[in-house]
Amino acid sequence: xxxxxxxxxxxxxxxxxxxxxxxxxxxxxxxxxxxxxxxxxxxxxxxxxxxxxxxxxxxxxxxxxxxxxxxxxxxxxxxxxxxxxxxxxxxxxxxxxxxxxxxxxxxxxxxxxxxxxxxxxxxxxxxxxxxxxxxxxxxxxxxxxxxxxxxxxxxxxxxxxxxxxxxxxxxxxxxxxxxxxxxxxxxxxxxxxxxxxxxxxxxxxxxxxxxxxxxxxxxxxxxxxxxxxxxxx
Amino acid sequence: xxxxxxxxxxxxxxxxxxxxxxxxxxxxxxxxxxxxxxxxxxxxxxxxxxxxxxxxxxxxxxxxxxxxxxxxxxxxxxxxxxxxxxxxxxxxxxxxxxxxxxxxxxxxxxxxxxxxxxxxxxxxxxxxxxxxxxxxxxxxxxxxxxxxxxxxxxxxxxxxxxxxxxxxxxxxxxxxxxxxxxxxxxxxxxxxxxxxxxxxxxxxxxxxxxxxxxxxxxxxxxxxxxxxxxxxx
DNA sequence: CATTCACTATGATATTTATCATAAAGTGAT
DNA sequence: ATCACTTTATGATAAATATCATAGTGAATG
Numbered sequence: 001x002x003x004x005x006x007x008x009x010x011x012x013x014x015x016x017x018x019x020x021x022x023x024x025x026x027x028x029x030x031x032x033x034x035x036x037x038x039x040x041x042x043x044x045x046x047x048x049x050x051x052x053x054x055x056x057x058x059x060x061x062x063x064x065x066x067x068x069x070x071x072x073x074x075x076x077x078x079x080x081x082x083x084x085x086x087x088x089x090x091x092x093x094x095x096x097x098x099x100x101x102x103x104x105x106x107x108x109x110x111x112x113x114x115x116x117x118x119x120x121x122x123x124x125x126x127x128x129x130x131x132x133x134x135x136x137x138x139x140x141x142x143x144x145x146x147x148x149x150x151x152x153x154x155x156x157x158x159x160x161x162x163x164x165x166x167x168x169x170x171x172x173x174x175x176x177x178x179x180x181x182x183x184x185x186x187x188x189x190x191x192x193x194x195x196x197x198x199x200x201x202x203x204x205x206x207x208x209x210x211x212x213x214x215x216x217x218x219x220x221x222x223x224x225x226x227x228x229x230x231x232x233x
Numbered sequence: 234x235x236x237x238x239x240x241x242x243x244x245x246x247x248x249x250x251x252x253x254x255x256x257x258x259x260x261x262x263x264x265x266x267x268x269x270x271x272x273x274x275x276x277x278x279x280x281x282x283x284x285x286x287x288x289x290x291x292x293x294x295x296x297x298x299x300x301x302x303x304x305x306x307x308x309x310x311x312x313x314x315x316x317x318x319x320x321x322x323x324x325x326x327x328x329x330x331x332x333x334x335x336x337x338x339x340x341x342x343x344x345x346x347x348x349x350x351x352x353x354x355x356x357x358x359x360x361x362x363x364x365x366x367x368x369x370x371x372x373x374x375x376x377x378x379x380x381x382x383x384x385x386x387x388x389x390x391x392x393x394x395x396x397x398x399x400x401x402x403x404x405x406x407x408x409x410x411x412x413x414x415x416x417x418x419x420x421x422x423x424x425x426x427x428x429x430x431x432x433x434x435x436x437x438x439x440x441x442x443x444x445x446x447x448x449x450x451x452x453x454x455x456x457x458x459x460x461x462x463x464x465x466x
Numbered sequence: 467c468a469t470t471c472a473c474t475a476t477g478a479t480a481t482t483t484a485t486c487a488t489a490a491a492g493t494g495a496t
Numbered sequence: 497a498t499c500a501c502t503t504t505a506t507g508a509t510a511a512a513t514a515t516c517a518t519a520g521t522g523a524a525t526g
Contacts, residue, residue: 135371
């Protein structure tokens with residue numbers, strides 16, 4: 001993890017969260033916000049938080065890709081969700097709990113923005129528009145996680161893998177060819193399957209010419225079939 | 234569904250949400266709140282919301298027990314969570330979405346409090362302390378759902394059923410003897426198993442003298458074993 | 467450059483879970 | 497009380513998934 005020293009700390013012109021974090025600021029709130037905002041850079045594989053860490057900041061992903069996960073008693077990880085740019089890395093619990101419930105680590109080189117938790121609480125308390133905007137945004141995030149968890153749960157192994165590949169293709173990369181940001185083991189941790197069955201399922205998709213696999217590169221060749229497997233499997 | 238006419242609309246002396254809904258009110262907010270708050274009564278089995286209904290209010294459970302669920306394409310239900318007194322029935326999505334993502338129905342006779350969504354948004358916007366309190370409370374709820382979903386997912390069928398029975402006994406009824414508020418089919422919908430396997434698993438627990446079943450009444454006879462099954466199954 | 471280690475891959479087998487079939491018991495309505 | 501319907505129950509079988517074993521591949525490291 002490296003701290004980023006910025007000459008322009010609030011150079012967030014392209015930030016999708018502008019509407020939440022800036023358009024509702026008043027008076028000296030913006031200045032105070034910029035003064036306290038910190039960015040950290042994390043190489044692929046590095047941790048952003050460890051489960052159990054003290055919650056000091058409210059954080060969101062500026063660029064890259066991270067996974068939120070929990071390490072179970074048997075040492076295996078369980079992935080809760082994968083977050084992309086402008087997704088919150090701290091979930092809502094941040095407001096009530098003192099220690100991170102999940103670990104967060106970088107799947108790709110990532111930049112995370114941290115806002116001091118006390119400062120966020122202060123702004124929420126004193127700026128209603130900001131509160132409302134933040135609440136809407138946080139609600140969407142939590143809802144998405146719950147939604148996705150239900151979607152994956154109801155599918156069989158083929159459906160789970162198809163759903164995951166489609167999610168990457170459609171929501172994250174918006175392209176039918178993309179580089180898998182996760183290992184087969186991580187897909188297993190996310191979908192609740194065994195690694196072997198993820199590999200087997202992807203091999204079957206390959207043999208049936210539904211996808212093409214070239215190292216980390218995946219091309220969805222038969223979107224219709226993959227969709228059918230995702231919806232009926 | 235019956236509307237309740239109250240002579241004392243804000244007679245919520247025992248409400249656990251007092252701190253969120255009252256202690257942060259200022260000036261005429263309390264009066265306005267009481268004027269607009271509505272309560273509805275729902276008999277066991279009745280719907281509180283149907284998925285797809287327009288979101289008009291922000292709602293929480295005053296008494297009783299409800300389930301939040303989704304009806305899938307194949308007609309089967311998937312239970313997201315079971316909510317008890319003072320749990321929110323509207324999740325966070327309420328702030329962003331226009332239509333209910335889930336159906337809600339009463340497992341026991343229930344009273345639900347509804348606050349006009351526009352009014353809630355207005356208060357959030359103008360009362361920072363209320364915002365912060367509400368956000369904390371909503372965060373806890375969402376977190377609990379996500380948490381629970383992960384807990385269930387990682388268990389095998391025996392572990393799922395054991396976990397569910399322990400949850401009822403410990404969190405909801407705080408007693409090792411209680412009346413099951415749900416059918417075996419609903420346990421299946423909540424845990425993602427088949428009804429037959431829920432029945433079979435409970436029968437096995439009965440045969441092994443871990444639980445006693447007498448109609449709807451369940452007594453956990455061997456808490457230690459059930460705990461072991463929940464934790465290692 | 468060799469070595470180690472994680473990842474991908476595949477087959478054989480065991481286990482778990484779902485499906486199908488049947489029946490008894492409970493529930494609500496008339 | 498009777499009928500229709502749902503829930504609980506159990507067994508037999510099929511299907512899905514996990515486990516175990518083995519090996520090739522690729523990436524990182526000294």
